[in-house]
Amino acid sequence: MTEFLAIIAVGIGTYLSRGVFILALASKKISDPVLVALQFVAPAVLSALIVALLIDSDGNVAIGVAEVSAFIVGGAVAYKTRNHILTLIAGMGVFWLVRALI
Amino acid sequence: MSAGRSIVKQGIADAVPLFVPAIPFAFVIGVVIVDSGINPVVGWSSSWIIFGGAAQLTLISLLGSGAAVAAAITAGLVVNARHLMYSAAMAPVFQHQPRWMRWVGPYLLIDQQFALAVLRADDDPKSFRTYYLSSGLVFWSMWQITTVVGIVLGPIVPVSWSLEFAVSILFLGLIVMGIDKYPKLVAALVGAGVTYLSAGLPNRAGLLVGAFVGILVGTIAERLRE
Numbered sequence: 360m361t362e363f364l365a366i367i368a369v370g371i372g373t374y375l376s377r378g379v380f381i382l383a384l385a386s387k388k389i390s391d392p393v394l395v396a397l398q399f400v401a402p403a404v405l406s407a408l409i410v411a412l413l414i415d416s417d418g419n420v421a422i423g424v425a426e427v428s429a430f431i432v433g434g435a436v437a438y439k440t441r442n443h444i445l446t447l448i449a450g451m452g453v454f455w456l457v458r459a460l461i
Numbered sequence: 462m463s464a465g466r467s468i469v470k471q472g473i474a475d476a477v478p479l480f481v482p483a484i485p486f487a488f489v490i491g492v493v494i495v496d497s498g499i500n501p502v503v504g505w506s507s508s509w510i511i512f513g514g515a516a517q518l519t520l521i522s523l524l525g526s527g528a529a530v531a532a533a534i535t536a537g538l539v540v541n542a543r544h545l546m547y548s549a550a551m552a553p554v555f556q557h558q559p560r561w562m563r564w565v566g567p568y569l570l571i572d573q574q575f576a577l578a579v580l581r582a583d584d585d586p587k588s589f590r591t592y593y594l595s596s597g598l599v600f601w602s603m604w605q606i607t608t609v610v611g612i613v614l615g616p617i618v619p620v621s622w623s624l625e626f627a628v629s630i631l632f633l634g635l636i637v638m639g640i641d642k643y644p645k646l647v648a649a650l651v652g653a654g655v656t657y658l659s660a661g662l663p664n665r666a667g668l669l670v671g672a673f674v675g676i677l678v679g680t681i682a683e684r685l686r687e
Contacts, residue, residue: 362499363506365530369520369537370510376544378567380552389549396680400542402645403652403675405515405632408536410656411668412522412629419660426626431628437637443482446637447489450630455622 424461429454468588472577480572480603483607486514487604487611489627490617492610493518496625497525501612508608511599513571516541522628523668532666547575548627554578557586570598644686648679 380389389397409430415421425427433450494504499521507517516537523533547570554565570578577596581589618624636649652675659667 361530363503363535364523365520365524365534366503366507368514368534369516369541370507372534372538373511373541373544374515374567376538376541377548377565379545380548381555381563381567381570384552389545391463392680394546395683396676397546397627399541399645399648399676399679399683400539400672401639402636402649404536404540404672405636406649406653407668407671407675408519408522408540409629409632410653410660410671411536411674412526412625414660414667419504420657420660426629429626429630430633433635435492437634441638443485443634443638446570446634447485447627447630450626451624451627454626454630455605458623459472 412414425457428457467589469595472592473599475577476596476599477603479576480600481601483514483573483604484607485520485627486631487607488611488614489607489624489631490514490517491613492615492624493521493525493628494608494612495615496620497521499524500566504613505608508605509601511537511541512568512604513541513544514604515632515650518628522625528668529666532669536668536672544570551578551582553666554582554589558590562590566593567602567617569593570639571600571685576599588664593663617650642683644679644682647682649673651675651678 410420413420413422413426429450432453433446436442436449437446490508491505494501494507497504497657506679507521511517511520519540519640520533520537523536524530528536548567551566551570558566574593574597578589578593581592584592600651640649654671656667656671659670661667662670670682
């Protein structure tokens with residue numbers, strides 16, 4: 360039930376972020392400083408999430424050789440190909456390979 | 462009518478290839494829902510209640526990993542804050558649309574939909590509406606179906622594969638492909654670094670600290686660049 364309420368909360372927030380200017384503030388502009396800051400939301404939050412998802416229950420960041428190798432190769436493939444499917448295959452492939460080897 | 466039909470066809474033809482990059486996200490969301498222990502139907506409801514891959518992955522991964530609910534909700538909302546830019550950019554176009562369309566439109570305004578719609582901003586209102594709804598319904602229905610496929614296939618994937626790590630790889634891909642100037646790289650590195658340093662904070666609150674400092678430093682780097 361808690362999970363469902365959390366989903367509804369994010370759903371409402373997401374709808375509002377997509378709709379607020381279309382529905383209510385068509386004549387308003389986002390102020391320039393906010394517009395500048397908004398560009399950095401995605402890179403800052405997503406990279407923070409990557410680290411947060413690796414934190415174990417003791418509050419340590421559980422990152423080893425396999426994860427680091429996967430990030431390097433996955434990042435390089437993403438940069439070169441700009442293709443999510445290839446990035447996923449390369450990153451997970453390296454992750455599994457290195458984990459099997461060490 | 463035939464003109465309308467050709468616009469529908471165009472909307473579908475443009476949307477299908479753009480959906481392909483979303484397929485791994487849909488699949489991983491399905492697997493993560495199963496992993497998280499959340500009721501699969503409740504987890505899947507995020508596909509039509511939120512209808513946004515990054516926010517769904519964020520919310521469900523964090524809930525499944527034992528983060529505080531408030532922190533998970535906040536992170537999900539922050540991830541989707543970029544949609545404010547789309548909303549502002551599309552607002553003038555939607556002023557020529559009937560009221561019902563101004564309510565329906567935002568629900569479908571995902572990244573890919575924005576990318577297509579912004580190219581049609583100068584179409585007459587009826588053509589724009591037909592095109593927008595055609596491409597939007599393609600994205601919406603394919604998203605519902607592919608996330609179900611992920612949920613169905615999720616239990617088949619052995620736990621030892623650690624497929625939840627795929628979330629991190631997908632996010633890395635989003636970051637790398639989105640970096641078009643160095644302040645964004647700065648924001649990403651600072652966001653990760655500060656989250657790492659504040660990993661000891663309870664309920665994964667370090668995530669929000671890292672994100673906030675990352676946005677702040679990215680903004681400062683942009684100012685210095687100008």
